[in-house]
Amino acid sequence: MAVGGKATFLEKVGYGFGDMSSSMFWKIFSYYLPFFYSNVFGLSLAHAGTLLLITKLYDAVSDPVMGMIADRTETRWGKYRPYLLWCAVPFAVCGVLTFTTPDAGYGFKHVFAYITYLLMMTAYTAINVPYGAMLGVLTPDSREKTVFSSYRMFFAYGGSFLALAIFEPLQNFFQGMDSGVTVADSWQYSMIVVGIICAILFVMCFAMTKERVKINAPVSGNSSILKDFKSLVSNGPWWILLAAAIGILLFNSIRGGAAAYYFKDVIGGNAIFSCGIFLAAGEVANMLGVALAVPLSDRFGKKTSYMISLVVAAVLSIFIVFIPVTPAGLWALMGLQILISIATGVTLPLLWSMFADIADYSEYKNGSASTGLIFSSSSMAQKFGGAFGSALILWALAGFGYDTSEAAVQTSTAIGGLKAMMSWIPAAGALAAAVVVAFYPLTSKRMSEISAALADRRQKQTEQ
Secondary structure: OEOOOOOOHHHHHHHHHHHHHHHHHHHHHHHHHHHHHHHHHOOOHHHHHHHHHHHHHHHHHHHHHHHHHHHOOOEOOEOOOHHHHHHHHHHHHHHHHHOOOOOOOHHHHHHHHHHHHHHHHHHHHHHHHHHHHOHHHHOOOHHHHHHHHHHHHHHHHHHHHHHHHHHHHHHHHHHHHOOOOOHHHHHHHHHHHHHHHHHHHHHHHHHHOOOOEOOOOOOOOHHHHHHHHHHHHOOHHHHHHHHHHHHHHHHHHHHHHHHHHHHHHHHHHHOOOOHHHHHHHHHHHHHHHHHHHHHHHHHHOHHHHHHHHHHHHHHHHHHHHHOOOOHHHHHHHHHHHHHHHHHHHHHHHHHHHHHHHHHHHHHHHHOOOOHHHHHHHHHHHHHHHHHHHHHHHHHHHHHOOOOOOOOOOOOHHHHHHHHHHOOHHHHHHHHHHHHHHOOOOOOHHHHHHHHHHHHHHHHHHHHO
């Protein structure tokens, strides 16, 4: 049952604030945490890689649990929205703790890193899974979900741009403010600033949005939980999008996480712009891609637009390996970053919108919607991709013989590995995702039929 009339512009902006907050943390964690653990915190490459893999795999497995909890939550504020208010401050605090370096021996620091990052991933799941599931209850209209998703991703990339643009300057500011501030201190202080911003944004998201659709949610009980999982694993479109999401997130996490190493050791003193500017420019370009998502999906459909964007991103990424370290070459690198980011910017609003379609498909097929569980699966895919991407970066660096000492001169093998992690390796993930999506069956025509059938069913249930 839909309630409250048509969604307003301010609701769409408010919904965007949620992923603006989430993405500020996500991009800093994806792009800077491997470098932080290996070059600031002081973990070995092997230990840091294993840490990122284990903690993110735990986080991915916890997502469906949180999805089922959220599906069964009933409050005066709705099912999913309350978690934005309840978890905003813990989310920020855990982020700061993760970037805190204790003055202790290696063993204690190693354990501290596991505890704080596990807490961070738990807080991220507790707030982000319900936030994602909200897309299924903000509007009953499939196209309007794409619009909401586009606002979400536009603000997500805006948040990513803000985080990446201020993170290095904040570190420099804090180090310059007092000679007693260490490099490790500057990372922690910078995260305090980012954490405060993120907590405020989530509270604003809670205040500005409304759950407008009353779905047929599952009841409590072990039999219902088993039924939810059965419905999920028998949902063919879900499997397709799950695999595609892992592929594109491998693409993003490997390219983004390798960038700091690439700028330090491949470009080095020849840089005419910083890694932060390079990554921030990509976020602005992502926003342009988000703006193209709705018109492209209206013209070609979600599936075709998604596939084309992935292929374009993969092909352009391959050219990076041939870029010379010259002023002209570096401007070409920036140009490729912008074009690649426009292409990937198109994909994420479509991905989230297609997960919302899958939730409707599940309700149509099974009679009840496990919206939180389905959206948690998308978050799970994100974390699987991020986990393997971050771990692969560090393990690959170790395999290529990368030296983490400050004044190290890297071998040709290590340099070649860094170039591959900016080009060939992520491109393979994007191409694999494009191939998988070719089998996705929920076309625009099919979703129109499902939406009409669900509207009729919900109306009848309301009248009973």
